[in-house]
Each structure stands twice: as C-alpha cells, then as structure tokens.
Amino acid sequence: MQVRLRDTAKLAKGLWAVVGLCLVLAVTGGQAVTQSAPAFGWLRGNLADDVPARSLPDLAGLQARPHLSFNGTPGLIDMPTAHAMPDGDIALTLSSFGASTRGTLAFQVMPSVTGVFRYARIDDFNLGDPNAASPDRYDRSFDVVFHLAKEGRYRPAIAVGLRDFGGTDLFASEYLVASKTLPGRVTVTAGLGWGRLATSGAFSNPLGVIWSGFETRPSRTGGLQNTGQFDIDRFFRGDAALFGGVHWQATRRLALMAEYSSDAYRQEENRGLIERKSSLNFGASYRASQSFDLGLYYLYGSEVGVRLSYILNPKVPAAGSGIESAPVPVAVRPARAAAPEAWTTNWTESPTVGSSLTTVAAGVLTPEGLVLESLDLRATEAHVTLRNTRFDMAAQAVGRAARALTLVLPASIETFHITLVQQGMPTTRVSLRRSDLEDLEFAPDNAWRIYGRAQIADAGDTPNARSSLGSPKLTYGVTTALTQSLFDPEAPFLFDVGLRAEARYEPRPGLIFAGRLRQPLYGNRDSTNRISNSVLPLVRSESDDYGRGTTPKLEELTATYLWRPGPNLYARATAGYLELAFVGVSGELLWKPPTSRLALGVELNAVHQREPGDVFALGTNQFDNDAITGHASAYYSFENGFYGQLDVGRYLAGDWGATFTLTRRFTNGWEVGAFFTLTDVSFEDFGEGAFDKGILLTIPTSWGSGQPSREARSTAVRPVLRDGGARVNVSNRLYDLVRTDGDPEMADGWGRFWR
Amino acid sequence: MSARGVLRLGGLVALLALAACGQSLFSYRSPTIGDATTQEEVNRPTVGGIANAVRGFFRPTPPISRPQQVISADVLQQSPVPLLLLEFEDNNTWTLLQPSLANGAVQTWISDTGQTLSFDDQGVLQATRGLGRDLMIADSKELRSHMARRAGASDNLLRVVELLDGENQIIRDAFVCTLRDVGVAPRPLFAGTEPLREIQEACFGAQGEAFTNLYWRDPRSGFLRGSLQWISPEVGRARFEVITN
Structure with a gap:
C-alpha cells in the first residue's frame, strides 16, 4: 500500500478546510456546545449525548441515518446508494484522499429530494496551465438526488442523481441506483452511471434502444467561461457503466463496506495525481455519536482516504424546548363576589395611578426583554405596545407579556390589546381576555384554545408612538468583528478580525440614524490580487477591493424612517451610505396583512458606487457607477413550510431580470434555500458561472443556545460573485422585519405561547 | 480521546x-x-x-453532594416558606423550589435559577418550564379525582401529555395508566426512612413508550409525602418531596 506523503506546506494548506468546518460549527452554534455546557449546574447532564429510547429525535427518524460516502451524500465509499437521509438532515462532510479534498453540504430538502453543494480542491491539477490562478484546482459543484421509491419489503430503495449539474464538468455524472437491506444488517447496492461514473468498465448506453442520440454525450465547448449552464442536453447520454457494493453494519457504531467503482479518475491519472490500480475500494466507518461520523478507506489499490462528517437536523435543537427561565405564572384575580373592592374602577379617576402603573408595568416587562413603547389604560381595557427584543417566536413574547401584565394591572381590566412594534413601527395587535389566561393556564390543549380565543389583527391603524417609554434613544458600543469571504479562486478563505463601532439614535420611534464602522486589525484580505475580467460595470466582481487593507470600513451610515401608511401597508425610506459598496437613497412599500400567506412589495433605489479604501469618497474610474434599481416582489409562504420569493426589476449593472428564491423554512427559524437570477445579460457577458445563483442558510441563535433570541446568522453562499443580477444591500428591508409578527409564522410558533 | x-x-x-x-x-x-x-x-x-x-x-464533573449533606436543619428552620426538594433520577442532581403563585388547585413552585414546576392539589405534576424538554401540560384529571377519593387500585386511567417539539409544535401523547397499591413499607425520605404506602401508576403509550410514577402516602392520613414522577423522554423522572411545612 502506497500512501502519498505530501510535503508539510501542502498539509498546512490543507488546514483551510478544517478551519472552514470549525467555522461552520461556530456558525451553527454546534449541537456539541450546549450539550457540554448547560446553563446551570443542576441541569448538567439532563441533555445527554446519547438520546434515550423513544424521544423526539427518534420521532425525527435520526436513528436511521444512512452511511455517507466520500462525496458527502448517502453512499458506500466513492459510489452513491439509494437511501435518503431523514427529512431535514444537514450533513457537513470533509474528505480527503490522494490529491483530492472535498467539503460537502448535503441537505435533505424534503423526504424525496437531496440537494448538495460541494467545494473540492485537487492539488496540482492546474500545473502547466498558464491561465490558472493557482496550481491547485478549486471546484464548486451542485448535485441533486431524487428518491423515486422508498425501500419496501421486497422493493429496493431507488434513486436517480445528477452530480455537478451545470458546473465545471469535473464531476459531471448521472446515475440510477437501487439499494436493499438484507437480513444480517447487510445492504447491497447496484447502480448504472453515466458521465464520470461511466469512465471505467463502460459499455454502450442501454437507453440507446429508445433513441440513438443517447449513445453519444455531446462534449462541452469552451473552458471555465462557459461553466454554470445547465447541461440538460448531456444528461444520461454517452456510455454507461455498472457500479455497486455491499455495506455491513457490524456493530451499532462500526460499519464495513466494499464497492466496485466505475469512476476511472482519468483526469487525475493523466496528471499523475493518482495511480488507479484497481476498481475495488474498501472501507470502515465509525459513528462516534449521533452527530459525528468518521470513515477510513483504501481506494483504487493505491490510496488511503479519510472522511469526517457532522450531521445535524434543524428539527432537533440542542436544548429541546429551551432552557430559558420560566415565565411568571398568571396572577389570578379574586372572585368579584368575594372581593368587590378589588374590582373597582375608581383608580381611573386618580391622576397619579396611570404613571405609577406605567412604571410597574415596565418593571415586570423589562426583565422579559419586552420594552414598553406605550401604555394606555381604560377602566376595562389596556392598550400595550411593546418592542420584543428577546423572543424569536412572537407568540412567546405575547404570552409572556400577557402573564406579566396580570401581576400589575387592576382587576377591572379584562382585555389586553398587545401591539408588537418593530423599529418603532406597529405591526400586529393580539387581543386577549384576561379571564381566558386565568382559565387556560393549566387546561389541556391550552395553546390552541387561547389561539382560538385571541384576536389577531393588523395594527396599521396605530401610528408610531410619539416617544418610546422604554426604548433608549441613543445606543452605542464597540464589539469585536470577524468578517470572512469564501471561494476566492486565489485564496479560498479570506478573513479579517478587528473592532466594530456601532451607534444608533432614534429621536422618535421609527426615525433611526444608524452607523457602523469597522477597523480591521489582522487578516489575509490582501492575499488575493485578481483583476475582474467582467465586461459589465464592476458593481460586485471587485468586491474584494472593499475588504482590502487596514483602512477603516464604513459599513453603514444612514437615516431611516419606518411607518405605517395605512392598513396592511408598511413603508421605509433610507438615505446615506447603505453598504460598503454603495451610497444613495432607497424606498420601499410592502403590503402584508397579518393573516395572509402572500405579501407584495415594491422597492426603488438610486445609488452611486463608493471608492474602495476610502471612508466617504464616491467611486472614480471603474467604480464611477450610478444605478437606478428597483424591484416588484411577491412573497409567499406555502402550506408545506416552503417559502417562495420572486423579484422582478432592474439590477445594479443596469440589467433587467428576475430573481427566484425557494426556501425551506423550519418553524424554529432555520432556513435553507436556493436562489438564482436571470437577467438580460447574456451568459457569455456574465462570465464564469453564467448567471448569479447560490444557497441561503439562516441559523437562529436560539437553536444552538436553548435561550430565546432574535439573532440569527444568515449567509448567502455564491459559487462566484459577478456583476450581473446584483442588488444593493439595505438594512431593515420590510418583509424580513415584519413577517415574524404575522401569520403563518406567528401561528406556527404559537406552541410557545405558554412557554 | x-x-x-x-x-x-x-x-x-x-x-x-x-x-x-x-x-x-x-x-x-x-x-x-x-x-x-x-x-x-x-x-x-x-x-x-x-x-x-x-x-x-x-475537568470531570465533580461528584454531586447529597441534599442531606448540604441542607442543614438550620436552613429548614429559618426558611419562612415551605421548600420542595427536586432530585432528577437520571443524574442525582437536585435543587430546592419555593412556592410561587397558585391558580385554582394548581400550585407553581420556582427554583432560584428561574425554573418552575406546577402541581395539582393531589401532588400530580401538571407542567414544567425551563427544564430543556418541558412538560407543557399534563391532562391527568381522572388520576386526580381517583387520588382525591383515596381509592386504591384502578385500571385504564387516561393521561394526556403535551410536549413542545423542536419546531415549536405541541405534540400530544396519550397514555393509559394502571394504579396499583403496593402497600406500606419503609420508604427513604429526606429526613430518614418512614413507613409509607406506595401507589404505583404504570402508564403505556400507543407507540410502546412507558413510564411508572410512584406516590408515597402517609398510611393514616393519606397525605402525600413524596413522589417520583415522569417529566419528558429527555428529562426522565424526578423525585419530589416537600421538606418543610
């Protein structure tokens, strides 16, 4: 057995991938974090690493996680199998053998569809290519797998997969595969591959009996510049080959496997990067925990490979239903007959009672992270407007506010009208009867019974408060800052660390002056030096210039006004330094009834590009770009948890087109989605990648910490950032600002009302 | 490692x-x-x-002191309110709770770190908040009326348990429970062993899940002295005892 020994510089370089995985862990909050550090001593150990029999993770099907292959998808070693991961599973895999290192994110989009994003590096693949930016090849690719049939008693699981569709052609292949579990914890797999999966042991395409055109696979024209287009005319064409193998689950944690591979590794072998002596691969894998899985493989008669996978499921948060402290219980009023004096409304005549009740109401709401915006008390009704600074689920904020108010408000007040406020702008009003709170606190099915009795209405008839009782007008501070940028062809991981100063001044609710200035202290942002070859205005393709050096970066300096122009309408006006690369004005109008799954919006921006490396200067030379951009947008939350968005309009490079976004939205705040933008810029003018596309990931902080939080980490991962289909970034876009306060999201989170 | x-x-x-x-x-x-x-x-x-x-x-987690080693008689005497001792069966961690508000027959107790547990007037656990996988609400009114009558053995008492899943949805699990009187025997309480009557409540769910709760009663007055009750699949069972009066 010959193990390729790489020189130490290469090994050091390989660390980027490990760092990347650590960062992903950091971003996800890592289930491991809270499992090993619960918030208080006496709870330590309650949330065990190994899940007890029949618990909620079991219900999510996590006991049946399939084995992952070298490619980070369910498979044997290098070949795929047909089983799907449990619904919602996200598998992060890092694998390496010989010259190849692959980092993969696989997502079980729905029970029958798997989506995959892969970032691969092949050392020295580009040696001898004078055009290459680096001797190593960095390759980004997408796969999709359709699970056509689940395994039955006699029927095998069947799947069809498209690997690296529309990518650089490095891994382009299609396959049809069947897997069947046999007695003795043995799973056998057989498949038919095309493209790269038919480079060894190939024979004439059996689909040729349908149409002779299947027998030849059209070759790709052009080089890197022509990547990114969907290769529908190549799918399942050309020679085919058989692959297959056996997987044996020897113990609960250990599995052994052997396979016959139909991948010849021709391009790697031609470059002397691998010596393929055999088509047989052997491997062992060890499941360290429900989340961590390791594999060790002997591949192609000459190489040793390793794989590390971290698997999580958004449906299974680290700390169950949360470890935040309990709400205050409902304070039950004495019966009116027993204590009539407690029910008197005489208090309304006292001039001082109102202000002292305001103070005590703020006193019970503030510890819950609920900031009192205004309080209006009548003999039998209370109008309370609140900024929810803590709870990611609006229903939990409303539930806690209602219970806290029972502690302090006079008994005669029977109805609580609780209005939620976002950035000074009222959104939704929830009206609750106090006697329902008292009756249902310990009643069966109390979540849905209180939902049925609550009245949820638009608060569009409420103007912004004249001044906020509890929200500070001025806040400022300094934090540490880490920024990163991935996939630069010359330096795949660019980052800097430094300090960020932030200030926010809100003289009246809804009128906000905000600024963010970042001072980088250390980083590697200067280690890329590529010059954009774009033929469009350089609105995004030179974005690395904006991160360069240690000059201060003015990330935002804006004046914003948010208000409700009418029922179901929201409006925003913003002016100033909107983002690192653009200065200008932006206006937006959104229609979103609180009970509607549909929202519609329009946005108009007039911007000028900024000069990289200067705090305030407008762009000159290639950065002297003006743009009028704008979009009409439709947002729709589907019944099955998917969310679609369509934006039609004009983009920063002056191109016209539309962006399509489809996201799976878990009701705990996780979002995994994909988007693409098609504009009137031709694929050729766009350059590498053909059109703008990427994946979206939003991870709520509460999922990892078990503590409620309105914070979430959102990332848009683009394989390449070019100038076509680019939009300006503006803070406080309306839909994302207000959607959590209305249905379906408020109703979806209603289970937390009593939490 | x-x-x-x-x-x-x-x-x-x-x-x-x-x-x-x-x-x-x-x-x-x-x-x-x-x-x-x-x-x-x-x-x-x-x-x-x-x-x-x-x-x-x-650092390995240090061994947990027993409540008897920590809670002295002075502490008990000086406490102006009754104290509820809670011990998790899985890992022997424990805490003390004191009374918070009551709603009808349901009394809520709160720990100094802000977790609450609520019991009905028969000592049956109704809800928890802040334990990681909380019991959102237990519908045990058949058990309650049975216990209130101080009746012994019984079959087919319905218990419905509501938990909150990872996507903030309420999941309802129904259990059929059987009550059994195991008789009077010495049982270990906080202050020492006492002869107490043990009532066992064995519950079975539709998907094969099962748990057993224990209630220890004073053989003469029927007064509930201690209990061992199931909270949720992840948290398991906990012992409860009011250690001052």
Whole structure:
C-alpha cells in the first residue's frame, strides 16, 4: 500500500478546510456546545449525548441515518446508494484522499429530494496551465438526488442523481441506483452511471434502444467561461457503466463496506495525481455519536482516504424546548363576589395611578426583554405596545407579556390589546381576555384554545408612538468583528478580525440614524490580487477591493424612517451610505396583512458606487457607477413550510431580470434555500458561472443556545460573485422585519405561547 | 480521546470562534423607564473567566453532594416558606423550589435559577418550564379525582401529555395508566426512612413508550409525602418531596 506523503506546506494548506468546518460549527452554534455546557449546574447532564429510547429525535427518524460516502451524500465509499437521509438532515462532510479534498453540504430538502453543494480542491491539477490562478484546482459543484421509491419489503430503495449539474464538468455524472437491506444488517447496492461514473468498465448506453442520440454525450465547448449552464442536453447520454457494493453494519457504531467503482479518475491519472490500480475500494466507518461520523478507506489499490462528517437536523435543537427561565405564572384575580373592592374602577379617576402603573408595568416587562413603547389604560381595557427584543417566536413574547401584565394591572381590566412594534413601527395587535389566561393556564390543549380565543389583527391603524417609554434613544458600543469571504479562486478563505463601532439614535420611534464602522486589525484580505475580467460595470466582481487593507470600513451610515401608511401597508425610506459598496437613497412599500400567506412589495433605489479604501469618497474610474434599481416582489409562504420569493426589476449593472428564491423554512427559524437570477445579460457577458445563483442558510441563535433570541446568522453562499443580477444591500428591508409578527409564522410558533 | 471528549473539543473550538466575533467590549444606552427596575447584566470576558471555562471543559464533573449533606436543619428552620426538594433520577442532581403563585388547585413552585414546576392539589405534576424538554401540560384529571377519593387500585386511567417539539409544535401523547397499591413499607425520605404506602401508576403509550410514577402516602392520613414522577423522554423522572411545612 502506497500512501502519498505530501510535503508539510501542502498539509498546512490543507488546514483551510478544517478551519472552514470549525467555522461552520461556530456558525451553527454546534449541537456539541450546549450539550457540554448547560446553563446551570443542576441541569448538567439532563441533555445527554446519547438520546434515550423513544424521544423526539427518534420521532425525527435520526436513528436511521444512512452511511455517507466520500462525496458527502448517502453512499458506500466513492459510489452513491439509494437511501435518503431523514427529512431535514444537514450533513457537513470533509474528505480527503490522494490529491483530492472535498467539503460537502448535503441537505435533505424534503423526504424525496437531496440537494448538495460541494467545494473540492485537487492539488496540482492546474500545473502547466498558464491561465490558472493557482496550481491547485478549486471546484464548486451542485448535485441533486431524487428518491423515486422508498425501500419496501421486497422493493429496493431507488434513486436517480445528477452530480455537478451545470458546473465545471469535473464531476459531471448521472446515475440510477437501487439499494436493499438484507437480513444480517447487510445492504447491497447496484447502480448504472453515466458521465464520470461511466469512465471505467463502460459499455454502450442501454437507453440507446429508445433513441440513438443517447449513445453519444455531446462534449462541452469552451473552458471555465462557459461553466454554470445547465447541461440538460448531456444528461444520461454517452456510455454507461455498472457500479455497486455491499455495506455491513457490524456493530451499532462500526460499519464495513466494499464497492466496485466505475469512476476511472482519468483526469487525475493523466496528471499523475493518482495511480488507479484497481476498481475495488474498501472501507470502515465509525459513528462516534449521533452527530459525528468518521470513515477510513483504501481506494483504487493505491490510496488511503479519510472522511469526517457532522450531521445535524434543524428539527432537533440542542436544548429541546429551551432552557430559558420560566415565565411568571398568571396572577389570578379574586372572585368579584368575594372581593368587590378589588374590582373597582375608581383608580381611573386618580391622576397619579396611570404613571405609577406605567412604571410597574415596565418593571415586570423589562426583565422579559419586552420594552414598553406605550401604555394606555381604560377602566376595562389596556392598550400595550411593546418592542420584543428577546423572543424569536412572537407568540412567546405575547404570552409572556400577557402573564406579566396580570401581576400589575387592576382587576377591572379584562382585555389586553398587545401591539408588537418593530423599529418603532406597529405591526400586529393580539387581543386577549384576561379571564381566558386565568382559565387556560393549566387546561389541556391550552395553546390552541387561547389561539382560538385571541384576536389577531393588523395594527396599521396605530401610528408610531410619539416617544418610546422604554426604548433608549441613543445606543452605542464597540464589539469585536470577524468578517470572512469564501471561494476566492486565489485564496479560498479570506478573513479579517478587528473592532466594530456601532451607534444608533432614534429621536422618535421609527426615525433611526444608524452607523457602523469597522477597523480591521489582522487578516489575509490582501492575499488575493485578481483583476475582474467582467465586461459589465464592476458593481460586485471587485468586491474584494472593499475588504482590502487596514483602512477603516464604513459599513453603514444612514437615516431611516419606518411607518405605517395605512392598513396592511408598511413603508421605509433610507438615505446615506447603505453598504460598503454603495451610497444613495432607497424606498420601499410592502403590503402584508397579518393573516395572509402572500405579501407584495415594491422597492426603488438610486445609488452611486463608493471608492474602495476610502471612508466617504464616491467611486472614480471603474467604480464611477450610478444605478437606478428597483424591484416588484411577491412573497409567499406555502402550506408545506416552503417559502417562495420572486423579484422582478432592474439590477445594479443596469440589467433587467428576475430573481427566484425557494426556501425551506423550519418553524424554529432555520432556513435553507436556493436562489438564482436571470437577467438580460447574456451568459457569455456574465462570465464564469453564467448567471448569479447560490444557497441561503439562516441559523437562529436560539437553536444552538436553548435561550430565546432574535439573532440569527444568515449567509448567502455564491459559487462566484459577478456583476450581473446584483442588488444593493439595505438594512431593515420590510418583509424580513415584519413577517415574524404575522401569520403563518406567528401561528406556527404559537406552541410557545405558554412557554 | 473519547467521543465525549471530541464533542467537548468541538464545542470548545466553536465557542472560541463565537467569542471571537461580536463580543461587546463596551456599550452605552441612554436611560429609560425600565432601568429603574432592572439591573443591566454586565457580562464581560475576563482572562480568568475564559481560562476557567476552558478548564471546565476538560475537568470531570465533580461528584454531586447529597441534599442531606448540604441542607442543614438550620436552613429548614429559618426558611419562612415551605421548600420542595427536586432530585432528577437520571443524574442525582437536585435543587430546592419555593412556592410561587397558585391558580385554582394548581400550585407553581420556582427554583432560584428561574425554573418552575406546577402541581395539582393531589401532588400530580401538571407542567414544567425551563427544564430543556418541558412538560407543557399534563391532562391527568381522572388520576386526580381517583387520588382525591383515596381509592386504591384502578385500571385504564387516561393521561394526556403535551410536549413542545423542536419546531415549536405541541405534540400530544396519550397514555393509559394502571394504579396499583403496593402497600406500606419503609420508604427513604429526606429526613430518614418512614413507613409509607406506595401507589404505583404504570402508564403505556400507543407507540410502546412507558413510564411508572410512584406516590408515597402517609398510611393514616393519606397525605402525600413524596413522589417520583415522569417529566419528558429527555428529562426522565424526578423525585419530589416537600421538606418543610
């Protein structure tokens, strides 16, 4: 057995991938974090690493996680199998053998569809290519797998997969595969591959009996510049080959496997990067925990490979239903007959009672992270407007506010009208009867019974408060800052660390002056030096210039006004330094009834590009770009948890087109989605990648910490950032600002009302 | 390194990476009405604090003291309110709770770290808040009326349990429970062993899940002295005993 020994510089370089995985862990909050550090001593150990029999993770099907292959998808070693991961599973895999290192994110989009994003590096693949930016090849690719049939008693699981569709052609292949579990914890797999999966042991395409055109696979024209287009005319064409193998689950944690591979590794072998002596691969894998899985493989008669996978499921948060402290219980009023004096409304005549009740109401709401915006008390009704600074689920904020108010408000007040406020702008009003709170606190099915009795209405008839009782007008501070940028062809991981100063001044609710200035202290942002070859205005393709050096970066300096122009309408006006690369004005109008799954919006921006490396200067030379951009947008939350968005309009490079976004939205705040933008810029003018596309990931902080939080980490991962289909970034876009306060999201989170 | 060690190391790396970004160094907010009633929590990282956190990851958890070693007679005598002792069966960790508000027959108890547990007037657990996988609500009214009559054995009492899943949806699980009187025998309480009557409540769910609750009654008065009750699949069972009156 010959193990390729790489020189130490290469090994050091390989660390980027490990760092990347650590960062992903950091971003996800890592289930491991809270499992090993619960918030208080006496709870330590309650949330065990190994899940007890029949618990909620079991219900999510996590006991049946399939084995992952070298490619980070369910498979044997290098070949795929047909089983799907449990619904919602996200598998992060890092694998390496010989010259190849692959980092993969696989997502079980729905029970029958798997989506995959892969970032691969092949050392020295580009040696001898004078055009290459680096001797190593960095390759980004997408796969999709359709699970056509689940395994039955006699029927095998069947799947069809498209690997690296529309990518650089490095891994382009299609396959049809069947897997069947046999007695003795043995799973056998057989498949038919095309493209790269038919480079060894190939024979004439059996689909040729349908149409002779299947027998030849059209070759790709052009080089890197022509990547990114969907290769529908190549799918399942050309020679085919058989692959297959056996997987044996020897113990609960250990599995052994052997396979016959139909991948010849021709391009790697031609470059002397691998010596393929055999088509047989052997491997062992060890499941360290429900989340961590390791594999060790002997591949192609000459190489040793390793794989590390971290698997999580958004449906299974680290700390169950949360470890935040309990709400205050409902304070039950004495019966009116027993204590009539407690029910008197005489208090309304006292001039001082109102202000002292305001103070005590703020006193019970503030510890819950609920900031009192205004309080209006009548003999039998209370109008309370609140900024929810803590709870990611609006229903939990409303539930806690209602219970806290029972502690302090006079008994005669029977109805609580609780209005939620976002950035000074009222959104939704929830009206609750106090006697329902008292009756249902310990009643069966109390979540849905209180939902049925609550009245949820638009608060569009409420103007912004004249001044906020509890929200500070001025806040400022300094934090540490880490920024990163991935996939630069010359330096795949660019980052800097430094300090960020932030200030926010809100003289009246809804009128906000905000600024963010970042001072980088250390980083590697200067280690890329590529010059954009774009033929469009350089609105995004030179974005690395904006991160360069240690000059201060003015990330935002804006004046914003948010208000409700009418029922179901929201409006925003913003002016100033909107983002690192653009200065200008932006206006937006959104229609979103609180009970509607549909929202519609329009946005108009007039911007000028900024000069990289200067705090305030407008762009000159290639950065002297003006743009009028704008979009009409439709947002729709589907019944099955998917969310679609369509934006039609004009983009920063002056191109016209539309962006399509489809996201799976878990009701705990996780979002995994994909988007693409098609504009009137031709694929050729766009350059590498053909059109703008990427994946979206939003991870709520509460999922990892078990503590409620309105914070979430959102990332848009683009394989390449070019100038076509680019939009300006503006803070406080309306839909994302207000959607959590209305249905379906408020109703979806209603289970937390009593939490 | 053990699997748990790997988990902890991964967690440590993730924590350090998290600490590196977005850590507040100083901040200011203009005064508001809420400030008078709450104290701003200052949570700034110190070198010693970080070092302790790092050491904590690798230090084995120290053995847990028994409540009898910690709660002295003085503490009990000086407490102006009754105290509820809670011990988790899985790991023997424990805490004390004191009475909070009552709603009808349901009394809520609160720990000094802000978790609450609520019991009906027969001592049957109704709800928990803040335990990680909370019992949102238990519908045990058949058991309650049965216990109120001090009746012995019984079949087919319905118990419905509501939990909150990871997507914030209420999941309802129905159990059929059988009551059995095991008789009077010496049972260990906080202060020592006493002869008590044990009532067992064995519950079975539709998907094969099962748990058993135990209730210890004074053989003469029928008064509930202690219990061992199931909370949720992840949290398991806990012992409850009011140790002062």
